[in-house]
Amino acid sequence: MVGFTASTGLYFCRQTVCLTLNIVEKTTYQVCQGESVQLLSRPSADNRYIWSPASGVDNPGVRNPVARPARSQWYTVQTRGYCTLVTKDSFYVEVKPALTLALGNDRAVCPDVREVTFTSTVNPDGSGLDYRWSTGATTPQITVSQPGRYSLEITNGVCSARDTVQLSRLSLPKxxxxxxxxxxxxxxxxxxxxxxxxxxxxxxxxxxxxxxxxxxxxxxxxxxxxxxxxxxxxxxxxxxxxxYRQPRIAVPDAFSPNGDGQNDELKLFHEGVSDVEWLTYNRWGSVIFYTTDLAKRWDGTYKGAPCDSGVYAYLLRYKSAMEPTRPALHKAGQVVLIR
The missing domain is CATH 2.60.40.10 (Immunoglobulins)
Known part of the structure; x- marks a missing residue:
């Protein structure tokens, strides 16, 4: 209550007008259970205040005491206004249940585990909560792949809670x-x-x-x-x-490249063979056919021209397909070219 006194008229008559104002600045407060809140009121004429319940504040005789309520309740403040009239006002302090947050135990995983999911457990339940992970995520759970420490903070606008968890990598067997x-x-x-x-x-x-x-x-x-x-x-x-199969390779004794479709080409017969070198020589010792392809055949020509009938020597160098690190084997022989 605020009063104004002024003189009016010829004979200096005094008139007083009193206005009633709210004492408190806020009518509702929210506080997390176990925390305190400062109660705010406007100045009074005589700077005297009476707060009730007195047991709920640290000093019931000051303008802005600190309250730590155990439960939601109303508070009342009484002051004396400028017109010497007693004025009361009240407001409500709502106590929100404290939040508890658990991310579980630290995790140590083997290298073949590519991703790990951390899920938050909140009490009371997580509805209406804001989630802020250290990764920037805003969901109740996150999936991560890199070792490190991850933290989560939750809030409902009044209460908040925080927890951290560690992800580390174990070693493979040595x-x-x-x-x-x-x-x-x-x-x-x-x-x-x-x-x-x-x-x-x-x-x-x-x-x-x-x-x-x-x-x-x-x-x-x-x-x-x-x-x-x-x-x-x-x-x-x-x-x-x-x-184990002993590598085997064989060359026919003769062939007849005469174009009749019968035995026109000389080919290798082999089993368990790899890395072959096949060289065929004429009577003067010159190489007239060479290949490293097991599937390739000799058609009885040299530089596109038919070779004469006769005996031709050959040399085979090859390895075992089952034991390729072993030294190469050799086989030499003769084949008859028939026209």
Missing amino acids: VRFPADNLYCLNEGPITLAVEPQQADLNFLWLPGEGNQSAQIISVPGTYQVLITNPDGCTITQQFTVNK
């Missing part, structure tokens, strides 16, 4: 594999083995048996070993074991 994964069974069983580079590794052979870094193989087939470290990360290596 093991040394053989340089080759293709093997041949020749005269007896062979051993497939890997070399552990750390302790406490678990080995699972498929097919196979025993938790060992090596397996004795006597049957051709495809074999796989799964190696797992104490963190649960696994790597896999596959081996192929074939039954």
Whole structure:
């Protein structure tokens, strides 16, 4: 209440006009449970205030006390106006439940896990909330692929909560594999083995048996070993074991390139052969035919002209297709060209 006093008329009569104003500046406050709020009121004539309930504020006799309500409630302030009249005003403080946020435990994943999803758990439920992830996302959950620390802050405009979670990458098992994964069974069983580079590794052979870094193989087939470290990360290596076949190559004794459609070309017959060199010589030792293509045939010509009937020598250099790292094999012979 505000009063104005003024003189009017010839005889200096005094008249007073009193206006009633709201004492408080806001009629409603919102505060998160467990937090405090400052109650704001306008100045009074005698600078005296009476707040109630007095137990709900830190100082019930000041203009702007601090309240920490345990629940939603009304507050009243009483002052004396300029006209010495007592004025009261009240407002409501709404207490919002505190938010709790949990992103779960930190995650450590194996390298083969490409993406990880973190989901927020909010109490009370997450309706009407704003989500702000450190990645810039605004959803209740995020999917990430890079190791690092991720944080989320939520708010309903009054209360807020924050949590962080860490994503890290585990290591694969440390093991040394053989340089080759293709093997041949020749005269007896062979051993497939890997070399552990750390302790406490678990080995699972498929097919196979025993938790060992090596397996004795006597049957051709495809074999796989799964190696797992104490963190649960696994790597896999596959081996192929074939039954050894001795490379064989043969050249016919004769051919007749006369255009009758019968035995007109000289070709190689082979099995288990790779990297061939085929050279054919005339009687003077000159190379008249050369190829590295197993499928190619000699038509009995040299530089487009038919060769004479006669005996021609040949030399074959070739390797085993199953053991290409072994030294090359050689075969020499003669073939008769018949016109």
